[in-house]
Amino acid sequence: MSNDLRLPSGKELVVLELLINRREMYGLEMVKASNKLGRGTVYVLLNRMEDKGYISSRQVKEEGAPGLPLRVYSITGLGQRAYAAWQQAQAAFGGALAGGAA
Amino acid sequence: MKKTMKGFRRYLLSRHRKVAALGVGICVASAIGLFGLVADNHIAGDGPTVLDFLSEGSSNLVELLLVVNFTAGVFYVIVSTRSNTRIVRSPGSRLIAVAEFVYSRKCFERVFEPVIRDLQDEYCEALAKGQKWKARWVKWRGRCAFFAAALMQIPVSATKLVQKLWMAAH
Numbered sequence: 001m002s003n004d005l006r007l008p009s010g011k012e013l014v015v016l017e018l019l020i021n022r023r024e025m026y027g028l029e030m031v032k033a034s035n036k037l038g039r040g041t042v043y044v045l046l047n048r049m050e051d052k053g054y055i056s057s058r059q060v061k062e063e064g065a066p067g068l069p070l071r072v073y074s075i076t077g078l079g080q081r082a083y084a085a086w087q088q089a090q091a092a093f094g095g096a097l098a099g100g101a102a
Numbered sequence: 103m104k105k106t107m108k109g110f111r112r113y114l115l116s117r118h119r120k121v122a123a124l125g126v127g128i129c130v131a132s133a134i135g136l137f138g139l140v141a142d143n144h145i146a147g148d149g150p151t152v153l154d155f156l157s158e159g160s161s162n163l164v165e166l167l168l169v170v171n172f173t174a175g176v177f178y179v180i181v182s183t184r185s186n187t188r189i190v191r192s193p194g195s196r197l198i199a200v201a202e203f204v205y206s207r208k209c210f211e212r213v214f215e216p217v218i219r220d221l222q223d224e225y226c227e228a229l230a231k232g233q234k235w236k237a238r239w240v241k242w243r244g245r246c247a248f249f250a251a252a253l254m255q256i257p258v259s260a261t262k263l264v265q266k267l268w269m270a271a272h
Contacts, residue, residue, distance in 0.1 A: 028220045039220065039243065040250025044258065047212045057212070067192075068219040071212070 007089060008054065008082050011036060011045055016083045019055060019075040026072050046073060054079035125178025132172035136165065193225050193241045194218040197248050204252075205259060213255055217248050 008016060014036050018025060027046060031037045037045070049055045056076050061069040075083075194217075201214035221244025228237035 027216050028223070038247070038250070040217070040247035041254060043213045043216050044251055044254040047209070047255075048258070050212065059211075067222060068215050070219065071216045 006082070007086050008049075011041075012049055012054065013083070013086060015045065015049060015073075016054060016075060016079055019073060020080065020083060024072050024074045026070055030073075049079075052078075054082055125175045128171050128175030128178065130175075132168045132175060135168045136172070192222055194221045194244060194248065197245070201248075201252065205255065209255060209259060213251055214248070217244070217251050220244065221247070 014034050015030060018030055018033055025033075027042050028039075031039055031042055046055065046057070050057060050073075053076060055073050057071050057073045059069040060072050198214065198218050202210050205214065221240065224240045225237050225244070228234075228240050
């Protein structure tokens with residue numbers, strides 16, 4: 001995990017914004033909530049964000065339920081700071097930066 | 103006895119494809135055997151012809167066994183093709199095996215497991231609502247999502263591997 005604070009990319013911002021609003025979400029929920037995220041790419045993006053330290057995830061295995069466990073994502077302190085930094089930069093540059101949730 | 107018959111029927115229903123194939127196989131083998139025997143007798147001139155056999159039957163034990171086999175084969179085919187119950191693999195089960203083999207445990211758990219979980223969730227949801235066509239569409243869309251994730255993950259995993267090797271070497 002790296003601790004250097006870099007501005008998140010467009011899709012990363014979408015995820016951060018969704019997680020700030022709803023605290024915990026799973027991948028398919030994010031895809032359905034936003035038209036910028038795809039089913040095939042969302043988990044690669046979430047994996048990358050987890051490596052960067054913006055989000056954290058945990059597995060939820062329902063008792064007695066068959067099948068694979070559900071993975072739930074939540075935003076970390078670093079993710080919140082990165083999002084706040086992006087908002088400040090957005091305000092400073094007058095909306096010239098790309099990104100943001102759908 | 104009743105329990106045994108029930109169990110046998112359930113077995114036939116659960117393995118309908120294999121049972122159908124077995125039934126066809128038995129039918130074909132029996133038919134070939136019967137035809138061979140009758141033709142032999144006919145050529146030798148001392149046995150019944152095909153028409154004789156069909157009209158009068160045969161007391162020959164081997165022929166009788168072949169007829170029983172043929173009937174059993176027909177029964178297998180009828181039972182298996184009439185069944186509405188099918189036991190199939192859950193969608194994505196083979197893809198899981200491939201991803202587990204190719205990618206690291208961490209990557210598999212974080213990227214591919216959720217993709218397959220979503221596919222299975224949506225597929226079962228569509229089936230539960232009786233939307234078979236939607237279920238098929240969901241299955242294909244899920245497979246595409248899996249391959250898209252796999253393609254996107256290749257450079258990421260490769261870079262990490264090279265980085266690890268580089269760190270180990272220096």
